[in-house]
Amino acid sequence: MSEKILFTKEHEWVVAKGNIVRIGISDYAQNELGDVVFVDLPAVGDRVEEGEGFAALESVKAVSDVYAPVSGEIIAVNEELEDSPELVNESPLDKGWIVEIEIDGGAQLGDLMNEEEYKAFLKEA
Amino acid sequence: MEVEGESWLKKTPLNAQHLDLGARMVDYAGYEMPVQYKGVIEEHLTVRSKVGLFDLSHMGEFELTGSGALGTINFLTTNDASSLDVGQIQYTCLVDQKGGIIDDILVYRTKSGFLLVVNAANAIKDYEWLKENLQPDTELIDHTPDLTLIAVQGPDSATLTEEVLNISVDLLKNYSFIEVQYEGENLLLSRTGYTGEDGFELYFPNHLANKLWNEFMEQGEKYGIAPIGLAARDTLRLEARMPLYGNDISSNTTPLEAGLGRFVKFDKGDFIGKEVLELQKEQGVTRKLIAFTLLDKGIPRQGYPILDAEGKEIGIVTSGTLSPSLKKPIGMGYVELDYAKAGTEIQVQIRKKPVKAELIKGRFL
Numbered sequence: 001m002s003e004k005i006l007f008t009k010e011h012e013w014v015v016a017k018g019n020i021v022r023i024g025i026s027d028y029a030q031n032e033l034g035d036v037v038f039v040d041l042p043a044v045g046d047r048v049e050e051g052e053g054f055a056a057l058e059s060v061k062a063v064s065d066v067y068a069p070v071s072g073e074i075i076a077v078n079e080e081l082e083d084s085p086e087l088v089n090e091s092p093l094d095k096g097w098i099v100e101i102e103i104d105g106g107a108q109l110g111d112l113m114n115e116e117e118y119k120a121f122l123k124e125a
Numbered sequence: 126m127e128v129e130g131e132s133w134l135k136k137t138p139l140n141a142q143h144l145d146l147g148a149r150m151v152d153y154a155g156y157e158m159p160v161q162y163k164g165v166i167e168e169h170l171t172v173r174s175k176v177g178l179f180d181l182s183h184m185g186e187f188e189l190t191g192s193g194a195l196g197t198i199n200f201l202t203t204n205d206a207s208s209l210d211v212g213q214i215q216y217t218c219l220v221d222q223k224g225g226i227i228d229d230i231l232v233y234r235t236k237s238g239f240l241l242v243v244n245a246a247n248a249i250k251d252y253e254w255l256k257e258n259l260q261p262d263t264e265l266i267d268h269t270p271d272l273t274l275i276a277v278q279g280p281d282s283a284t285l286t287e288e289v290l291n292i293s294v295d296l297l298k299n300y301s302f303i304e305v306q307y308e309g310e311n312l313l314l315s316r317t318g319y320t321g322e323d324g325f326e327l328y329f330p331n332h333l334a335n336k337l338w339n340e341f342m343e344q345g346e347k348y349g350i351a352p353i354g355l356a357a358r359d360t361l362r363l364e365a366r367m368p369l370y371g372n373d374i375s376s377n378t379t380p381l382e383a384g385l386g387r388f389v390k391f392d393k394g395d396f397i398g399k400e401v402l403e404l405q406k407e408q409g410v411t412r413k414l415i416a417f418t419l420l421d422k423g424i425p426r427q428g429y430p431i432l433d434a435e436g437k438e439i440g441i442v443t444s445g446t447l448s449p450s451l452k453k454p455i456g457m458g459y460v461e462l463d464y465a466k467a468g469t470e471i472q473v474q475i476r477k478k479p480v481k482a483e484l485i486k487g488r489f490l
Contacts, residue, residue, distance in 0.1 A: 034356070035166050037447040038424055038454075040476070056476065058424045060165045060446055061356045 005093070006109055007118035008069045013093060016109055021070060024097040025057065025088065028122055034059045036088040039081040039098070046074045048101065055098055057088060066098060070108060076100040137182035138273050138334035146352050153355060154245035156183040161354035168357035169449040172320055176279035177353035178341050185248030186268040186328065187255060190238035193263035198232060198239050201258055201397060203380055205390040209234035214300045214315055217388055218380045219251060220398035224405060225376035226383070227254055229368065231317065233302055240268075240313075244370045258397070273334040277341060278324030278361075281348040286325050289340045290314065294325070308333060319358060321365025321488065360446050363455065364489045366416050372427055373414055373443040373457050381405050382459070383414045412440065413465040416457050416489065417473075420481040425456035425473045432472040432479055439464050442473060448489060455489050456482075 006014045011029035015022045030036065040056035048054040053065030054074070077099050081087060088096040113121055134157040143150065148159035159180065161168065171177050189197055198206040204217035213234050219227040228247040233240040243251045248269060255265050277286055283294050290305050294316070297303055302315035310330055318324035329337060342350060359369065368374045374383045379402060381389065391403060419425060425445030433439050445456030456473070464471060467486035472479040 034161060035164050037166075038422060040423065058447070060169075060360055060449065061160075063424065063426055 005115060006112035007115070007121075008067070008112055009121065010067045010069075012066060012069055014069050014109065014112060016103075019103045020075065020100055021072075021103060021109075022097050022100050023066070023069065025066065025092055026118070027092050029064075030089045030092040030096070033057060033064055033088075034061055036085045039085045039088065041077045041079075041081065042074050042099065044074055044077060048072065048074060058085075068101065069112065070101060070103045072101040072103040074099050075102045135183075137180055138331045139180045139182065139275075139338055142335065142338055143180065143352070148352070148354060151355070154183055154248075156245060158183055159352070159354040161356045162352050165354070165356040165360060166449045168351055168353045169360050171349065171351040172279045172322055172353055172357065172361055173450055174280065175349040175351075176277060176281040176285055176345055177320075177351055177357070178338070178345065179276040179278065179353050179358060180338070181274040181276050181326070182272070182334075183245040184269075184274055185241075185243040185245060185251065186272050186274070187241045187243065187252060188235075188238060188266040188268055189241065189255070189263055190266070191263045193260035194238040196260040197255070197258070197263045198241075199393055199396060200260065201255065202230070202232065203385075203389040203396065203398070203402070204232070205393040206232055206234070206239065207393065211236055212301050212303065214302060214317060215388075216300075218374075218385060219254065220380065220396075220402070221376060222398055222401070223376075224379040224381075224398040224401035226370070226374045226378060226380060227251065227376060229370055229374060229385075233313070233315065242274075246371060271331060272328050273331050273337075274326060274328050275338060275341070276318055276320075276324060276326045277345075278318045278320040278322050278353075280323060281345075281350075282322070282324045285341065285345050285348060285350070286314070286327075288344050289337070308336070319365075319367060320361040321367070321490075322361075357449075359444075360449055363444050363446055363457070364448055364450055366457070366488045368414065368457070369444060378414070378459070379405060379410075382410045382412055410462060412459045412461055414443070414457060415440075415460055415465050415484050416455070417471065417482040417484050418451075418489070419454035419456075419473060420483055422454075423473070423475040423478070423480045424454045425458075425475065425480075425482070430474040431458050431460055431482075432474055433464060434470050434472065436472070436479060439471070445473075450490055 011026045038058040048068040050071045055066040143159040151160045202217040231242040305312045313328040429442040431440035440460035442458040448455045
């Protein structure tokens with residue numbers, strides 16, 4: 001059981017607790033996006049496939065999809081974002097979390113980056 | 126192709142200022158421009174309530190002189206430049222033979238001829254078009270590389286501009302300009318803008334760029350001035366329902382479809398596109414540029430389909446955002462004529478979901 005934060009190449013973060021993962025976007029991503037003004041959340045009970053866009057973050061300027069790093073079922077969404085989408089900017093790694101997904105079968109998080117690897121990835125990009 | 130090292134993007138004389146102010150820079154029409162400094166909402170609201178400063182030096186400035194200048198302007202644009210006195214400005218469109226909009230521009234009537242201020246993204250295309258269609262005895266000069274353009278916009282812009290330039294703007298009407306002496310140079314100051322607020326645009330030689338920018342920033346501090354990026358410029362103009370070339374108007378749309386008919390003067394003589402536009406006026410347009418607000422959550426974006434109340438596709442969104450002033454989703458788009466009446470209920474398809482919207486009349490605020 002790990003509570004270590006992992007990152008995807010699409011700039012989401014993932015924290016796993018058993019077969020449940022909590023997902024949000026990185027500080028880099030929120031900064032790139034600018035003021036988030038609306039979060040289009042999925043419904044609890046929705047199924048998502050790895051690589052699928054399951055939520056949308058709308059900034060004033062653009063819309064950005066949030067991609068599922070794993071396949072599974074949405075078991076919770078951060079309802080606070082409905083009234084306070086700015087939490088994604090203010091607290092991207094904590095209060096700005098987006099959903100929790102219960103992963104199908106065993107967790108397949110091996111190809112995600114740890115914090116150091118993600119920092120190196122940002123430097124390359 | 127990846128280019129290593131020095132950016133190939135053009136820089137305005139104020140580039141270092143933007144970097145110092147912490148701007149996020151983007152490629153806009155081949156220029157490295159500030160898209161935002163502190164944040165688009167804060168910048169937007171500063172212009173609505175106080176005063177904001179914009180670097181618009183990427184825009185193109187062309188001058189037409191000679192005895193054929195008026196004939197050239199009137200043959201290439203839809204408005205009638207013969208009605209302009211020296212010191213007056215008009216909004217007009219360059220159109221092609223099919224009546225499609227090549228660019229929307231401002232024409233300044235100067236002592237020596239006409240100054241055309243054009244969109245940065247269209248500058249090269251416009252220049253070529255003007256050159257190809259020059260009437261006899263007309264000279265075309267490109268001043269873009271030599272001029273810095275800043276805009277001062279917002280309720281406190283008049284007072285601040287008076288203080289910095291040591292002049293009075295009481296007699297300077299909207300869409301008119303004056304020459305102002307500053308450090309031995311002639312600056313051009315116009316009461317124009319793209320924000321829906323009172324405001325000014327100031328054209329001057331590049332060597333004064335840092336001095337004037339700093340003067341406005343320093344003297345504007347007491348009013349709460351902020352530098353404003355392109356992102357807020359876009360939300361400001363959209364709230365004022367001003368079209369953006371490349372979004373709301375293009376070579377695929379005519380001034381009549383875009384609701385710019387009052388800038389098309391059919392009685393001034395021949396001009397490029399006249400036949401097609403006259404026919405379109407006679408027969409009526411089949412689609413119109415409209416403005417709407419969403420009645421439910423979501424944000425309309427360029428390219429999203431517009432549907433009628435039953436779900437039939439009737440048009441397309443050309444601009445959209447969450448209005449920072451109204452805190453409501455707003456947008457513009459083209460719809461079939463039957464649906465173009467204010468109050469009509471439509472829907473905008475946002476990803477998988479149709480969201481109810483209502484057509485509005487006039488500006489958003």
